[in-house]
Amino acid sequence: MGGDYNPEQWPTEIWAEDIRLMKEAGVGLVSVGIFSWALLEPEEGRYEFGFLDQVMELLHAGGIAVDLATATASPPPWLSSRYPESLPVDREGRTRWPGGRQAWCPSSPVFRDRALALAHQLAMRYRDHPALAMWHVSNELGAHNVHCYCDLSAAAFRSWLAARYGDIDALNDAWGTAFWSQHYGSFEEVLPPRLTPTFPNPTQQLDFRRFSSDALLDHFLAERDLLHRVTPGVPVTTNFMVMHRTNGMDYWAWAPEQDIVSNDHYLDGGLPDPQVELSFSADLTRCLAGGQPWLLMEHATSAVNWQPRNYAKAPGQLIRNSLQHVARGADSVLFFQWRASRAGAEKFHSGLVPHAGTDTKVWREVVELGRILDAIGEVAGSTVRADVALLHDWQAWWAAELDSRPSSDLTYHDRMDAIYRALWDVGVTTDIVHPSADLNRYRLVIVPTLYLVDDVTIRNLEAYVAAGGTALVTYFSGIVDENDHVRLGGYPGAFRDLLGVRVEEFFPLAPGEKVRLDDGTTADFWTEWLHLAGAQAIAAYVDGPLPGIPAVTEHAFGDGTSFYVATRLDDSGTAALVARVLDRAHVSPEAQAAPGVEIVRRHGVTHSWLFVLNHTEHSVEVAAVGRELIRDANCIGTVAVPAGGVAVVREGKYES
């Protein structure tokens, strides 16, 4: 339990009060110094650590550990004033100026140099400080500056390409530069995909996204390696932003480089059921952490400030959201930030201590959360198990949403979310894994909109099904290779054999246009002229542009079964199809639950714990036997969970 602590925003007089309130709330860990560069190095090369020394001492005296930032998240004004070439430049050639945060080019040598110098100073100064518990490199790397198109970035992109391709002919092949007279004579001619008269080369765009993610990862690695050298025993992390719409970074490449995976998550108030997106993000974070416990570095006690409408959390929601993360594998719950700021861009972002003080809903729930986390402390270290895997790949996401696609309305997440939601509704816990993951531990593998797949993925999935697995593939999967080259011979080129189908042409539908299937389902958005090539039709269109053509198929492949769905089924159709494949794969839910009641189980060496999160407005009963830890009461067959509440049951023997 804890949060970002930014005492520099407040007079020193209230710091003692901060420590007292932290203890009241059970705060055990705070992140310090994230945006302190300008104070720690007020002019180039002159460091002032007095303020930080004092804060570290105060916290240590209060028994609170410190997740110490390298303070490199946002440079002071003097840096870009002295080195304007360190500023990022966007696709349209516009410099992005200081005044906000993160105004630095990821490929800027001078930024890198000054950042490492500061990190080194901090590491040397606090290497032996007893409050130092872990390192927090930068902050939300890539939140605003992931894609820089400046000349320095262009040069770095060229180096990255030279390393990837070796010689320029390999790049020409990969990018298909025979098209539109784009053949390059040398790497020196290559540019980032800046504003063009019309669609830029798609592989150039894709490689630029890969490069951009790698450039930031490289920055992380530089800081991490320095810290590892100076403080070898102290774990290093940088806070991810695994959320619905974050897609600048390929975290599958980043995650193995973390000593501990940490994540920032904020509810998207524009979603009808934001708690489902929270679950997805927590599951994905867990899988990035390789199934091991992870750290929720930031979330909000109530409203944020940066969405179009910033909704306050309803009573109970702070605790429920926190325990959703714990249920899905987090071993800690931290917030941004300790005190709601009184000035600056984020002053309307909620904190643990609101503007209105401690006589508030927020503070009372913070204190209650501290108590609950203490009460359920025994779950720490336990893990979550899933029988179902959803394949997920940021590179496929990037490629699927490039321009010049059959329908610009297609989004990578549409089917991912719809299927995840169907699984969530029936209480089936899901892993979200990279296409190269070991699939053999799953009973069911789902492949939503995996437009780009390399050959390794093809073999991985075929081997999994051939060995008896069950797979469900959705449309616009398996279309291109890693260079965004179409896999020829009929769609989906990568999965024709696996699925026993051949598609000769896509037939996207008009906005609002619906088709009916012969099993009574409706669908929209997308259809395909599909031929059976071994598979059997489960459902076919009865109207639309392709009456009689199969829409959903099933195919025996080796010892397993593969399903394909070539259209966008409506929600009930998706639920029915998910039920069918779950049944075929012999997957059953964690427990029977009413709609809106989320059930997840964590497994330890000797025990398991059932988390019941009641998102509804009425109380529910769920079958459970054991000890409910929050209210510290036995469950003899069922546990009752009030409206909006949570129960955590240590399963098995109950105390008598």
Add this chain to the structure above:
Amino acid sequence: MGGDYNPEQWPTEIWAEDIRLMKEAGVGLVSVGIFSWALLEPEEGRYEFGFLDQVMELLHAGGIAVDLATATASPPPWLSSRYPESLPVDREGRTRWPGGRQAWCPSSPVFRDRALALAHQLAMRYRDHPALAMWHVSNELGAHNVHCYCDLSAAAFRSWLAARYGDIDALNDAWGTAFWSQHYGSFEEVLPPRLTPTFPNPTQQLDFRRFSSDALLDHFLAERDLLHRVTPGVPVTTNFMVMHRTNGMDYWAWAPEQDIVSNDHYLDGGLPDPQVELSFSADLTRCLAGGQPWLLMEHATSAVNWQPRNYAKAPGQLIRNSLQHVARGADSVLFFQWRASRAGAEKFHSGLVPHAGTDTKVWREVVELGRILDAIGEVAGSTVRADVALLHDWQAWWAAELDSRPSSDLTYHDRMDAIYRALWDVGVTTDIVHPSADLNRYRLVIVPTLYLVDDVTIRNLEAYVAAGGTALVTYFSGIVDENDHVRLGGYPGAFRDLLGVRVEEFFPLAPGEKVRLDDGTTADFWTEWLHLAGAQAIAAYVDGPLPGIPAVTEHAFGDGTSFYVATRLDDSGTAALVARVLDRAHVSPEAQAAPGVEIVRRHGVTHSWLFVLNHTEHSVEVAAVGRELIRDANCIGTVAVPAGGVAVVREGKYES
């Protein structure tokens, strides 16, 4: 009666015809030379006044006075061709080129220098010309160039900041630069809020808006002071653009510097009832003029050219709109422009002489307006009195609509307009005054969305209510101080004592979401978790996120009463609340009138005049005793006003 006269657009042959028609229409004053710089100074330092000499003579001979422009509104092409650094640059770094108008940076030394040289030439040449009645500095200052982000503007911004803050630490405190590592080492590091990777510092934005308004005001003052020196007896003005959406300039700071306040007003055809916005703007202009008569410098005889759809005025509307301004304090009625242009960007803007000539509705109404203004000439010099004041502040407007607010849909004008409309509908005349105004002459003071308030305002409003006044405050008022720092301890920090409430958290609603109140009203958009702290609840929510929480409150404070409304009531709820506070404050309307009939009274030393403006499509009768001046007839108890028509009754004794 008059308008902008641009004879340079027409062959000299028709100038005599112009004078003849002006006399037919009763034109007494024309603005000349507004866009004549390129003709008057065809190359740098070479002046040619022949054309203007001739026009001045012609007008003088025709008995028409001249509001002579300093001709500095828009520089000739040679200026930016020779001095490209004089061009403005927008937030995205894009130069704004010549080809339209007003392509100059307000902080450009060379522009200032050349503009003053021209103004000096004109002043010297026409100082003794008998036609010279007043000076017209520039034109609609800030219409297009108020915010310039170029390097010259950056330097001027720094100087302005140095003058405001004295030392950089004061700026750091005011801007809250401890947040996001924005601490400045010196003023040299500070920039305008150019395009940033994410939200720029809000106080930086706010100060830049203050600076930008001041930079243009400084230009006005430079021209004005020069004119005062050369022609000490001639009044100087610059035409404001007080309209619904104009918010670049803090006219509260500008108005005291005018010898006479003048305004340009154009109906917003996109509004359902544009005549209400006209009334608001006229009332605000009157208050900017300190209650004294003002000059309507521009409006349109019919359509304009720059709105998405440019609606023609219906028969009678030209006269009705003109007399609305007079009713609310204008002592003159001028139009843009004399002849509708045949070329250029504004050729589809109506004029007094339309493209189709004088056998037109427009011309006939122009002549009739001239007759009417002559008939009611006695109202000149009289004033308007109001018992109700709406507090209005451009700086609060700027701050309330910055990014990173609880709801980006919140607009400063939403509640201002709704309450003004409710007052308009019941015939209550309203002043619109600055928060620092003397409030003691009002029976009721309304405070809509006054997000930013300084301590002076708090004391002003508290003293007013304590002395027996009545105040109505709407949500998101009193939240921050003049630096956009939250006033802590519960919202609305500035007005907690006054209102007897404490709000712990904002609960903005989703689009389309409605809540019901226990008095039967509905509301939407915004709710608050409010605690009574002395106040009494008038109405509370029955559903939504906060059932049972008070939504409208009333509080005895000293000898007065304060009301608070924490949600957006629907129109009927707003009308009912306004009726309640009017009743409490003992305010009554000018006269009883049917819906759509506007009634305003001007007061002279010996007489008062009742203006009745019938915006409906049927004739109405209004109680009145006296002499109706337009039709020159007695009113013995009532005056009948035809559909779309106007009556002006000199009240009291009628002629027998």
Add this chain to the structure above:
Amino acid sequence: MGGDYNPEQWPTEIWAEDIRLMKEAGVGLVSVGIFSWALLEPEEGRYEFGFLDQVMELLHAGGIAVDLATATASPPPWLSSRYPESLPVDREGRTRWPGGRQAWCPSSPVFRDRALALAHQLAMRYRDHPALAMWHVSNELGAHNVHCYCDLSAAAFRSWLAARYGDIDALNDAWGTAFWSQHYGSFEEVLPPRLTPTFPNPTQQLDFRRFSSDALLDHFLAERDLLHRVTPGVPVTTNFMVMHRTNGMDYWAWAPEQDIVSNDHYLDGGLPDPQVELSFSADLTRCLAGGQPWLLMEHATSAVNWQPRNYAKAPGQLIRNSLQHVARGADSVLFFQWRASRAGAEKFHSGLVPHAGTDTKVWREVVELGRILDAIGEVAGSTVRADVALLHDWQAWWAAELDSRPSSDLTYHDRMDAIYRALWDVGVTTDIVHPSADLNRYRLVIVPTLYLVDDVTIRNLEAYVAAGGTALVTYFSGIVDENDHVRLGGYPGAFRDLLGVRVEEFFPLAPGEKVRLDDGTTADFWTEWLHLAGAQAIAAYVDGPLPGIPAVTEHAFGDGTSFYVATRLDDSGTAALVARVLDRAHVSPEAQAAPGVEIVRRHGVTHSWLFVLNHTEHSVEVAAVGRELIRDANCIGTVAVPAGGVAVVREGKYES
């Protein structure tokens, strides 16, 4: 029959297969080398023709003729890398970088120089090659780079203006620079209409569009003249993009410079009935070709890649669309492109050989189309005749849609499309001609939204009607002269005499607002305060802002009749008005047909051919006597055309 052939995108191994398939499909002509610059000139001045030599030989050996590109459509990366000043710059000052295609400034001397050098090399090398059938200059000139605002373009614009106006005073008059202080002292001060603070001068904008079209035409002429010199007998073309929304180029000026007019046409999937737009574009292309047969250079076998949603063609649609072009005058049918690409921005653009290979709907229809084109080969050289002309002018289009117009919703094409649709629905074939065309061969001339007209047009139209013709003019026609100066004295200034009306003011309507006419029709969008001045009212408004005012008029002028419609009639009102004027002009349809059945006739020296295109989903019968060529069967009174099918009947004697 043929298409773009881009073998450089494929391994040489499949080229032989290409030739075999081309023969199977009846391909007789392919366009080669369009985007081969980077391969043909891999570094500046070093040419490599090996690849092209081989392709030319292969095609020749296969009996396939070559439309050889000059390969200058898109320069190689080295060109802008070495000469960055050759890159185009947009209105906002943003460089448009390479990475897509057409990243060149039309006024760049170095681009022109390198392009002509390449064209010369190609011409010299292949001048005597037996496969060379025609030259294809560049490609879709102006698709993305028509408006360049760079300094080189500014200089070229100045030269063009100097040539047009002679001296700067003439420009000042034409541009109306007395307005807004825009008077120029010399051509050196003039700029393109770059981003301005507010509306730039409209005539400046208009002249810049004229200049931009001319700059590209100048490029074409430079290449064409070079080719004519080297290969005097080989026809030269550049492919137009006559489609609904293409308006960058004044093709009326371009067309006479083509040895043969060729066009690219793509269905707009966002239209409810894209086949009507296809017909319009084909008719316009025919008229650009002076009524002579033309060449369909590109269209698609199925979906394209660049629309928001890229719909596949339904079975039969490929053939039906192709024959629509033939019916309206095309003598050849080519496609982009031979093989659907596997990489690059257009990989989801359909080709003759789809990704899925030849066992596909697309390939089968391609082969069938080859057979059909062979069967109807005798129509080649025949022409289409029309009794009705629609006046069309890109310059009027540009002017009508500039900013600062009475309603920004007004589009040039709105009435053009509505009236064309009404004519299409009743089977009346229409020419679409320039306002300066010889009108005397038409029975009816329609003038939709011809906002800008020069004096020649006025005289042309008046002479036509005076001599007994019939004309229908729609609102916002005849408003300004060629300099965008209003024709004074009442609208429509150009056509007041012709139409016998005088309009004093426009009354645009609000969105969604409708008015009723006294003949029962409804209308919307636009009304006018119109006075009869010789004309008779056909219909008048019964409500809206102008009750009683005439909305549709008829006027006897000389021996003819002119109609005016001052409002936007609904579809049925438009159809009724079109029926009335057709009747008055004694125009009858090609043949009686059911809704959705398109009928066009081509006329040869000895025969005529009736094309029946059934766009409906049911079979139809149409009166016809002769030989149906596709099915090779007699028609003894009628021809039956299946749903979605086509018939081509050689009229007259049938074989017995």
